[in-house]
Amino acid sequence: MSTDTVSNATSTPDVEQPWAELGLKPDEYQRIRDILDRRPTSCELAMYSVMWSEHCSYKSSKVHLRKFGEIPQETPAGKMLAGIGENAGVIDIGEGYAVTFKVESHNHPSYVEPYQGAATGVGGIVRDILAMGARPVAVMDPLRFGPLDAPDTKRVLPGIVSGVGGYGNSLGLPNIGGEVVFDPTYAGNPLVNALCVGVMRHEDLHLANATGVGNQIILYGAKTGGDGIGGVSVLASETFAEGGPTKRPAVQVGDPFMEKLLIECTLELFQAHVVEGIQDLGGAGLSCATSELASAGEGGMYVSLDKVPLRDASLAPEEILMSESQERMMAVVTPENVEAFLKICAKWDVQADVIGEVTDTGRLQIDWHGERVVDVPPRTVAHEGPVYERPYERPAWQDELQADGAEKLPRATSSSELRDTLLKLVASPNLCDKSWVTDQYDRYVLGNSVLAQPEDSGMIRVDETSGLGVAVSTDCNGRFAKLDPYTGAKLALAESYRNVATTGARPAAVTDCLNFGSPEDPAVMWQFAEAIRGLVDGCIELGIPVTGGNVSFYNQTGETPILPTPVVGVLGVIDDVTRRTPIGFTTEMEGHQLYLLGETEEELSGSEWAHVVHGHLGGRPPAVDLAAEQQLADILINASRDGLIDAAHDVSDGGVAQTLVESALRGGVGARVWAPDGLDAFLFLFAESAGRVVVAVPRTEEVRFTDMCTARRFPHAKIGVIAGDTLDVQDQFEIPLSELREAWTQTLPAALG
Amino acid sequence: MKIGVVTFPGSLDDADARRAAAVAGAEPVALWHADADLHGVDAVVLPGGFSYGDYLRAGAISRFAPVMETIIKKAGEGLPVLGICNGFQVLCESHLLPGALIKNHHRKFLCKDQPLRIENNRTAWTSDYDANHEITIVLKNQDGSYVADEATLDRLEGEGRVVARYLGENPNGSYRDIAGISNERGNVVGLMPHPEHCVETLTGPTTDGLGFFTSVLKAVVAS
Numbered sequence: 008m009s010t011d012t013v014s015n016a017t018s019t020p021d022v023e024q025p026w027a028e029l030g031l032k033p034d035e036y037q038r039i040r041d042i043l044d045r046r047p048t049s050c051e052l053a054m055y056s057v058m059w060s061e062h063c064s065y066k067s068s069k070v071h072l073r074k075f076g077e078i079p080q081e082t083p084a085g086k087m088l089a090g091i092g093e094n095a096g097v098i099d100i101g102e103g104y105a106v107t108f109k110v111e112s113h114n115h116p117s118y119v120e121p122y123q124g125a126a127t128g129v130g131g132i133v134r135d136i137l138a139m140g141a142r143p144v145a146v147m148d149p150l151r152f153g154p155l156d157a158p159d160t161k162r163v164l165p166g167i168v169s170g171v172g173g174y175g176n177s178l179g180l181p182n183i184g185g186e187v188v189f190d191p192t193y194a195g196n197p198l199v200n201a202l203c204v205g206v207m208r209h210e211d212l213h214l215a216n217a218t219g220v221g222n223q224i225i226l227y228g229a230k231t232g233g234d235g236i237g238g239v240s241v242l243a244s245e246t247f248a249e250g251g252p253t254k255r256p257a258v259q260v261g262d263p264f265m266e267k268l269l270i271e272c273t274l275e276l277f278q279a280h281v282v283e284g285i286q287d288l289g290g291a292g293l294s295c296a297t298s299e300l301a302s303a304g305e306g307g308m309y310v311s312l313d314k315v316p317l318r319d320a321s322l323a324p325e326e327i328l329m330s331e332s333q334e335r336m337m338a339v340v341t342p343e344n345v346e347a348f349l350k351i352c353a354k355w356d357v358q359a360d361v362i363g364e365v366t367d368t369g370r371l372q373i374d375w376h377g378e379r380v381v382d383v384p385p386r387t388v389a390h391e392g393p394v395y396e397r398p399y400e401r402p403a404w405q406d407e408l409q410a411d412g413a414e415k416l417p418r419a420t421s422s423s424e425l426r427d428t429l430l431k432l433v434a435s436p437n438l439c440d441k442s443w444v445t446d447q448y449d450r451y452v453l454g455n456s457v458l459a460q461p462e463d464s465g466m467i468r469v470d471e472t473s474g475l476g477v478a479v480s481t482d483c484n485g486r487f488a489k490l491d492p493y494t495g496a497k498l499a500l501a502e503s504y505r506n507v508a509t510t511g512a513r514p515a516a517v518t519d520c521l522n523f524g525s526p527e528d529p530a531v532m533w534q535f536a537e538a539i540r541g542l543v544d545g546c547i548e549l550g551i552p553v554t555g556g557n558v559s560f561y562n563q564t565g566e567t568p569i570l571p572t573p574v575v576g577v578l579g580v581i582d583d584v585t586r587r588t589p590i591g592f593t594t595e596m597e598g599h600q601l602y603l604l605g606e607t608e609e610e611l612s613g614s615e616w617a618h619v620v621h622g623h624l625g626g627r628p629p630a631v632d633l634a635a636e637q638q639l640a641d642i643l644i645n646a647s648r649d650g651l652i653d654a655a656h657d658v659s660d661g662g663v664a665q666t667l668v669e670s671a672l673r674g675g676v677g678a679r680v681w682a683p684d685g686l687d688a689f690l691f692l693f694a695e696s697a698g699r700v701v702v703a704v705p706r707t708e709e710v711r712f713t714d715m716c717t718a719r720r721f722p723h724a725k726i727g728v729i730a731g732d733t734l735d736v737q738d739q740f741e742i743p744l745s746e747l748r749e750a751w752t753q754t755l756p757a758a759l760g
Numbered sequence: 761m762k763i764g765v766v767t768f769p770g771s772l773d774d775a776d777a778r779r780a781a782a783v784a785g786a787e788p789v790a791l792w793h794a795d796a797d798l799h800g801v802d803a804v805v806l807p808g809g810f811s812y813g814d815y816l817r818a819g820a821i822s823r824f825a826p827v828m829e830t831i832i833k834k835a836g837e838g839l840p841v842l843g844i845c846n847g848f849q850v851l852c853e854s855h856l857l858p859g860a861l862i863k864n865h866h867r868k869f870l871c872k873d874q875p876l877r878i879e880n881n882r883t884a885w886t887s888d889y890d891a892n893h894e895i896t897i898v899l900k901n902q903d904g905s906y907v908a909d910e911a912t913l914d915r916l917e918g919e920g921r922v923v924a925r926y927l928g929e930n931p932n933g934s935y936r937d938i939a940g941i942s943n944e945r946g947n948v949v950g951l952m953p954h955p956e957h958c959v960e961t962l963t964g965p966t967t968d969g970l971g972f973f974t975s976v977l978k979a980v981v982a983s
Contacts, residue, residue, distance in 0.1 A: 169868065169869070172869050173869070176810075176869055176900075176902075177770075177772075177810045177813070178772075179772030179773070179809065262813070263810075263813070264769070264770050264810060264812065264813025264814075264815070265813075267769075267770055267772070267810075268769055268770075355769065356769060445871075446870055446871050446872055447868055447869045447870070447871070448869075448871060449869075449871050449900050450871060451776075451871070451898050451900065451954070451957040451963075451964070452772055452773060452776065452808075452900075452957075453775065453776065454775065454776040454779055454956070454957060454960075454963050454964075455963060456963055457962055457963060468962070468963065471779075584962065585962060
């Protein structure tokens, strides 16, 4: 096959090009022709098609995502040093440290090839964090699957879990949190979101730009192969059609050993001050890295594609540009530093090659075998793609759905019915023990994991001397978001915020992974727009900015979209990790008083109870009061600082019953509890009102603690005492912890082996 | 008192082992796989991880690293060497210890807090524990199942070279519940669980792992 050069393209304007197969729309193809004032070469067409795909260009979401810019960019911890648009957001956490964190999706590849899809999802987000100049210090993975008893879940779940573990464990990154959620809408479309946290000193912050004419472009890491070609356009931006050809070759294959070398090598390069700009190669590979680096710099770059080391010598230039081979990075290096750069790579056995340089042409120019195959303005590839104002409309069924509340469903009333309900819920897939999953993850490596799952947040020590640390939680209740996407997104934010504060950390910043169905469906687009509106309003009210994230559309099987799933990650800062608050009731806490903070309302719609007992989804989600959430966070943080509480656990899915069971089983000591005045036992145990936490207060601190709540006029009710080896709900029932543990732990092993 | 910790490409728990050495009161020294010089250390830890990706066989390639040639020689002269997890695998591949470590019988990576019994408190790395001391430390691995032929197992038992044994349910299919073994002289110990993750109450489930590091300090002083 002869090479389609720029001069060839100019002289053969009428050649038919496969733009439609590459996922471009007719007007998009015409726009490329207008930009170039000629037809694109096949290499250029490849670049535009991947960079203008939904996954890379955010063309359907951009107009909504811009609203995140309305949120004030200061965080309660310190300044935001880098925000949306960089590889990951960076915030100042004091003492000269900065942290960077971000969550991304790898949903579609993980359905096609669960192990590699999940593994490379971890790899991609870790490189994003590394590219900011930070050492990655922890990962967490919010995962969502179809019903536990669905046959495909047995194919998808073990592969995804072992991929997350296999890659992350081999990198030596502790996995400290995440979620495992089951719902029928994820059956043909599991969600694999991956979050990574990194830490750096302020002076180590690096941004992705190619500045300084004459500076050299170095590609380092793995060789480029044929894996993942078209992964972006073919996989991430289309739904799966029945009967189509298998898309397995479009999924990338990961090599965590190479990534570990890449991490250590890159951190040493930063230490040696030989990097001017840096970018990881993820979706859209070289097309993305070259065009983004060039457009963020002085606008020109020359690359000789022949110098890219290949795993497969038969690859065509178009394929080299589109390949999503993993474990590759691109750096901009001054000519005098090239030798030092290459020497450090050699020390780590990492291949590195100079493939081009920064120019003042204002164009991205790429040669192959001595001929020009790409000559484009880089911004038109990277940033000036199409932007769609997709139509959106509140679906007609929304009113009917909201009118069908779960509050009218029959409830357990007798003591034995309440007891049975509790045991049934505890053993249900969404509430049961997740250690079948999390025991496959290394939570100890690096020696700084202060808290890890099943705690409310993961917490990492940043400084061994001062005790400075960060806490991170990810949360989303997709059922709430389905009932009301605006409130549902706020509830996800509120829960994640609360989980961070419950451990004693001050919430500071947000990252989000917005998983939705097809943007071409106006109902889905409405859910998306509402969720963004909820997040923006919520962040403004809480005073914390969104620092970055990711949108994943086309998560649906046929006509059925997934539950709208805006996963919210909140990062908090704690000045001294030794005062962290864990969830467990331990023997040292026997006799401690249990208080329920916050108001319990008759809120059952979208609850785990309605889902498990009645298979019901309808009504309105619990009300969200962010001012109350802030007050609650203040109480939890101050109580942690002043030593007024020894344990605390957020109330969310499953209600207070689930909170008490988890705390008791975590620490091995039970509790004697009662419903506070005016609340019936059923609502006390199972309602899912937001803004609530159960805390364990030493008797000696009880007066100080209740005085603090009273002074802030925050609702607090004594609900019991830590004692014994049962969960004793007074005047109702008593369940031995052994029986609870049996019910709680057997579900996943029984289903998955 | 210097404890050296080797970093191979793919080592993961090297920083943790250095921290544990420091917590125990030693001066940690980072050793590099390609450097045959041990820089005057008094003891060596081969840390956990996936050296060279463990794509061939866990520990199979590390065994040929320049630093290992020196370590193998000095171990024969009595230098205390502790191989943890991947380090244990390297010691077996190096024939400093008999037997091999194969994939867990349940085929999954497993991370848990594991009860052990110290069966031999006369090695360079276990003298600070009481006889039959029961401890709980972190276990995390993919290839943790210790295997050897019957004659070797009988000899290890007979010579008191089983250093630690799993308590409760066998977590990985190891023969005779073996978690760790030593060479005849007791200066070289291989251990599948991770004492270096159990030296601080803040970050580990216990501080039961500290004894391995304080033991070797005493052994070095005594020698």
